[in-house]
Amino acid sequence: MSIGWFPGHMASARKKAAETLAKVDIVVEVVDARLPGASSNPMIDSLRRHRQRPCLKVLNKADLADPQATAAWMRALVDSAAKGDKVRAVALTCRKASDVARIPRLALELAPHRDNPLKPLRVMVMGIPNVGKSTLINALAKRKVANVGDEPAITKSQQRIDVNDQFVLFDTPGLLWPRIEHPSDGLMLAASHAVGVNAYIDEEVANFLGEALAGRYPALLSARYRFDPSGMDGPDLIDAIAKRRGFVLKGGIPDREKAAITLLNDYRSGALGRISLETPASRAAMLAEPATVPVPPGDEAAEA
Numbered sequence: 001m002s003i004g005w006f007p008g009h010m011a012s013a014r015k016k017a018a019e020t021l022a023k024v025d026i027v028v029e030v031v032d033a034r035l036p037g038a039s040s041n042p043m044i045d046s047l048r049r050h051r052q053r054p055c056l057k058v059l060n061k062a063d064l065a066d067p068q069a070t071a072a073w074m075r076a077l078v079d080s081a082a083k084g085d086k087v088r089a090v091a092l093t094c095r096k097a098s099d100v101a102r103i104p105r106l107a108l109e110l111a112p113h114r115d116n117p118l119k120p121l122r123v124m125v126m127g128i129p130n131v132g133k134s135t136l137i138n139a140l141a142k143r144k145v146a147n148v149g150d151e152p153a154i155t156k157s158q159q160r161i162d163v164n165d166q167f168v169l170f171d172t173p174g175l176l177w178p179r180i181e182h183p184s185d186g187l188m189l190a191a192s193h194a195v196g197v198n199a200y201i202d203e204e205v206a207n208f209l210g211e212a213l214a215g216r217y218p219a220l221l222s223a224r225y226r227f228d229p230s231g232m233d234g235p236d237l238i239d240a241i242a243k244r245r246g247f248v249l250k251g252g253i254p255d256r257e258k259a260a261i262t263l264l265n266d267y268r269s270g271a272l273g274r275i276s277l278e279t280p281a282s283r284a285a286m287l288a289e290p291a292t293v294p295v296p297p298g299d300e301a302a303e304a
């Protein structure tokens, strides 16, 4: 199954973002620390490169991610910065004030010419839906200036926030891109609640998630559901959760949908423990395989 979600408000938000980029100094791209590759939007990267804006990549929700995987991602991102790319990275949780307090200094390091009382640092916060952009904006502003919620597309239009004389922020609607080339990216994004619920089927996403977790985090699954998941594929795991939790339909058939939603919610909320869906190594291996949703020649440029 390939998952894509590009509702109308995203097309206009992309246009608006392209205009605003001319007026900002840096982009803070918020990604999900549990899937830093799949949650990095190639469209945002090409928009900001077009304007030659530096980028601070914030691996947010690090409180939910596997610390070892996050450390590996940070090493990989530091290596790519060393190759001259004007991208820096930080892993944090925007629910922690001391983590958020690091951001203004890191942003200023990327735009040192704005360290001037007469010229405020202008930062555009971008990213895919539901990664915590508005939560970060509120934490930086130290007041509630933006709505937040655990659903994609809470923010539907761009907003400018003058934090003080030296710091201006732009909150933007979450952006996906029109064609997600690798089906596993779409599935990771849906599992992590970055995609509208009408664009996927819970059971299919949970089958993918279950198989990934049975392979990488069997101990977390057995601690939560009290059975041994070794050797199970996704559908087996969903059946086992249904059985264990007593989710049955008429005729004794396992209620797979209810079990699927349980698994998705337990992953999303962190109830299963700290989990990362990809590492730099798993991403490199995935990218080495041909995409199964081919991009027609010339289309990439048209979308940039």
Ligand SMILES: Nc1nc2c(ncn2[C@@H]2O[C@H](COP(=O)(O)OP(=O)(O)OP(=O)(O)O)[C@@H](O)[C@H]2O)c(=O)[nH]1
Binding pocket: 060, 061, 062, 063, 064, 092, 093, 094, 095, 127, 128, 129, 130, 131, 132, 133, 134, 135, 136, 147, 148, 149, 150, 151, 152, 153, 154, 155, 156, 172, 173, 174, 175
């Ligand atoms: N565990 C955890 N949850 C977070 C963190 N940051 C944000 N959240 C939660 O993630 C959800 C989405 O937050 P928002 O700030 O609305 O996300 P957004 O990127 O602005 O989303 P859109 O406007 O829909 O694109 C909310 O339920 C937040 O409470 C974090 O660091 N850790």
Ligand SMILES: [Mg+2]
Binding pocket: 133, 134, 135, 146, 147, 148, 154, 155, 172, 173, 174
């Ligand atoms: Mg928002």
